[in-house]
Every structure is written in structure tokens, then in C-alpha cells.
Amino acid sequence: MHVPDGFLDAPTSAATAVVAAVGVAAALRGARRELDDRTAPLAGLVAVFVFAAQMLNFPVGAGTSGHLIGGALAAVLVGPFTATLALTVVLLIQALAFADGGLSALGTNVTLMGLVAVWGGYAVFLLARAILPKRVASVPIAAAVSAFVSVPLTALAFAFLFSVGGQAPIEFSTLAATMVGWHTLIGLGEGAITFLAVGAITATRPDLVFGAHGLLTARELEIRTAASV
Amino acid sequence: MTPARHLSTRSLIVIGLALSAALAGVLSFYASSHPDGLEFVARTLGFEHTAADHATGSSPVADYAVQGVDNARLSGGLAGLIGIVLVGLVMFALARLLRRRSNDA
Numbered sequence: 001m002h003v004p005d006g007f008l009d010a011p012t013s014a015a016t017a018v019v020a021a022v023g024v025a026a027a028l029r030g031a032r033r034e035l036d037d038r039t040a041p042l043a044g045l046v047a048v049f050v051f052a053a054q055m056l057n058f059p060v061g062a063g064t065s066g067h068l069i070g071g072a073l074a075a076v077l078v079g080p081f082t083a084t085l086a087l088t089v090v091l092l093i094q095a096l097a098f099a100d101g102g103l104s105a106l107g108t109n110v111t112l113m114g115l116v117a118v119w120g121g122y123a124v125f126l127l128a129r130a131i132l133p134k135r136v137a138s139v140p141i142a143a144a145v146s147a148f149v150s151v152p153l154t155a156l157a158f159a160f161l162f163s164v165g166g167q168a169p170i171e172f173s174t175l176a177a178t179m180v181g182w183h184t185l186i187g188l189g190e191g192a193i194t195f196l197a198v199g200a201i202t203a204t205r206p207d208l209v210f211g212a213h214g215l216l217t218a219r220e221l222e223i224r225t226a227a228s229v
Numbered sequence: 230m231t232p233a234r235h236l237s238t239r240s241l242i243v244i245g246l247a248l249s250a251a252l253a254g255v256l257s258f259y260a261s262s263h264p265d266g267l268e269f270v271a272r273t274l275g276f277e278h279t280a281a282d283h284a285t286g287s288s289p290v291a292d293y294a295v296q297g298v299d300n301a302r303l304s305g306g307l308a309g310l311i312g313i314v315l316v317g318l319v320m321f322a323l324a325r326l327l328r329r330r331s332n333d334a
Contacts, residue, residue, distance in 0.1 A: 001265065001266060001267045002265075002267070003267070004280040004281065004283065005280065005281040005282075005283060005284065006279050006280045006281030007271070007276070007279055007280060028327065031324075031327050032327050032328075032329065033329075035324050035327050035328040035329065036328050036329045037328060037329070037330065038238065039328075040321075040324040040325050040327075040328040041238060041239075041242045041321065041324070042238075042241075042242070043320060043321075043323075043324035044242070044317055044320045044321030044324055045241075045242050045245040045246060045249075046320075047316050047317070047319075047320035048245075048246060048249045048313050048316050048317045048320070049245060049248070049249045049252075051249070051253065051312050051313060051316040052248075052249035052250070052252040052253035052257075052309065052312075052313060053249075053252060055252070055253050055257040055260060055293065055309055055312075056252060056256060056257060056260045057260040057261040057262070057263070057265060058260070058261055059261040059263060060266070062269075063263050063264070063269070064263055064264060064265070064266060064269040065260075065261035065262075065263040065264065065265050065266075066265055066266050067260075067265065082324070085320070085323060085324075086320055089316055089319045089320045089323065090316055092319075093312060093315045093316050093319070094312075095285065096285055096288070097285070097288050097290050097291075097311075097312065097315060098285075098288065098290055098291060098292065098293055098308070098312060099283040099284075099285045099286045099288055099291040099292055100292070100293070102280075102281070102283065102284070103283070103284040103285060104284075155266070155267075158267065162276075166276065166279075167276070167279040168274075168275065168276035168278075168279050170274050170275075170276055174274065175270070175274060178270050178273065178274060179266070179267070179270050182266040182269060182270060183266050186266050201241070204235060204236045204241060205236055205238070205241055208238065208241075
């Protein structure tokens with residue numbers, strides 16, 4: 001969903017750049033609480049994986065494709081502040097080196113994928129985790145649900161921005177419906193990839209997974225009780 | 230701390246990086262070349278023409294292809310690996326810089 005230069009007018013691009021800058025500044029502070037000696041390397045890996053996975057467009061029918069955004073995936077694995085930073089690094093390198101996503105649209109793309117997808121996804125994750133059984137095994141499921149929802153949500157946010165500062169007269173309802181429709185399909189892929197990635201890390205090193213904090217302690221207590229009987 | 234830690238953090242990171250390198254360096258060649266959701270919608274609703282030329286379009290790895298490498302498989306794969314190195318350098322350094330140190334000196 002990389003927005004190129006030219007889609008949005010200068011005032012809207014500038015406004016999203018301010019939003020992105022404030023968000024990244026907050027993330028730089030917040031990430032200090034999420035990262036420690038143990039989890040810092042995972043943050044590096046998550047950014048690298050998101051970059052790699054974003055190269056893999058999968059077909060969604062009728063000549064359209066989609067690729068992972070990775071916002072929800074990153075938020076669950078390393079925490080939402082760190083996820084905002086990871087997505088920002090990916091988007092920055094993509095825009096500067098690979099001409100993927102406009103330079104004047106960098107603020108727009110960070111706002112959409114680094115803030116809306118990450119924090120919207122994380123909010124859905126917390127909600128899904130609260131509903132599901134309090135087990136580590138629930139984490140990949142909640143992550144998949146949040147990833148699925150995060151894609152049409154981000155598409156809706158783009159439609160809103162385009163209705164404010166789009167460079168073509170497209171009706172909001174038409175654009176929103178078309179964007180959300182296609183991105184709901186793409187969201188299925190997002191959910192599947194996120195389920196596999198979060199599932200793999202949760203199965204091997206649940207102690208490193210940000211979204212499993214709290215659940216792990218409960219599980220440990222369970223095991224100790226069983227062992228002492 | 231947890232029962233039977235099967236995989237060290239180092240191993241996990243190395244395996245993850247190797248997988249990412251395989252995805253970006255090899256599998257990316259087989260990715261769908263259809264327009265993505267946003268491009269497709271822009272085309273369908275007729276605002277695709279508002280996209281401007283990219284400011285960094287002359288970058289040596291613009292559009293995930295290494296300039297001067299004619300073989301598409303090699304060019305795209307190399308671009309993917311270069312991207313992985315760039316993203317990795319920045320994010321590993323940033324996370325290392327921001328992390329809480331365990332030694333409370």
C-alpha cells in the first residue's frame with residue numbers, strides 16, 4: 001500500500017509528515033521500555049523480515065496482488081512502539097534506495113503503515129487476546145486476527161486521507177468501499193503470514209514475544225503446580 | 230527461567246535472517262507482478278495518473294533491480310539482499326542504542 005508522490009496534495013502530505021514525526025518521536029521514547037538486552041536483536045530481525053516479506057506480492061485475483069504490511073506482526077512480536085520504528089526504518093530504506101513509496105509521501109506511508117497498521121493492529125490484538133483463553137497458544141491466533149483487520153483499516157485510513165487531499169475527484173464512499181474490499185482479501189494473506197511468523201517464534205521462544213508477556217508467567221505457574229502434585 | 234530453552238536467541242536470529250535472505254534474495258523472483266491493491270484501485274477508479282515520477286528513481290537499486298545487472302533473477306535477488314543489509318544495519322543499531330542495559334551501572 002505504498003503511496004507514491006503526487007496522490008495527495010502538499011498540505012495533506014505535510015500534515016501526515018507532522019503526524020508521522022510526532023509518532024516516531026513518541027516511539028523513540030516508548031521503545032526504550034520495550035527493548036532490553038534480550039529482545040533488542042528480535043527487533044532487528046523483525047524489521048529485516050518485514051522488508052523481505054514486503055517483496056513477496058501474492059496474487060489476490062482479477063490481476064491484483066498484495067503483500068504483507070507487517071504492522072500487527074511487529075507490534076505483537078516486539079511491542080507497538082518498537083514496531084513503529086521497525087516499519088519506519090523499512091519505509092525509509094524503501095523510499096530512499098528502492099523508489100518504493102514516494103519521498104514526499106514518506107510521512108503518509110509512515111502514518112498509514114507505521115502508525116495506523118501498527119497501533120490499530122495492536123488494539124485489535126489486545127481485544128482478541130482478552131477474549132481468547134489465557135494461553136500462549138492464543139497469541140498467534142490473536143495476532144492473525146489483528147493482522148487481518150489491520151489491512152482494511154489502513155486502506156480505510158488512506159481513503160480518508162485521499163478524501164481530504166487527493167489529487168483527483170473521487171467520491172469517498174466509492175474509494176473507501178473499493179479500497180476496503182480489495183484489502184480485506186489482502187488481509188487474509190496478512191493474517192496467514194502473521195500466524196505462521198508469530199506462531200514460529202511463540203513455539204520456540206515465547207519468552208521473547210512481547211504479546212505473550214503475562215501469559216507465560218501464568219503458564220509457568222501451571223506447570224509447577226502440576227509437577228509438584 | 231522457562232522449561233527447556235530449545236533455541237538460543239543467537240540461533241533464532243541467524244535462522245530468521247537466513248529465511249529473510251532466502252525470501253528477498255530468491256523467492257522474490259516468483260512474486261506476483263500484478264499491481265498491488267492500491268495501484269489496482271487507483272487504476273480502476275482513474276486516479277493512477279496523479280502519481281508523480283519518483284524522486285529517487287535513479288537510485289542504483291530503484292524498483293528492486295540492481296542497475297547494470299541484466300539477469301532479472303540476479304538483479305532482483307541482489308537488490309533484496311542489499312535491502313536486507315541496509316534495513317538490518319539501521320534497525321539492529323537503533324534497537325541496541327535504545328535498549329535498557331541489564332547491568333545497572
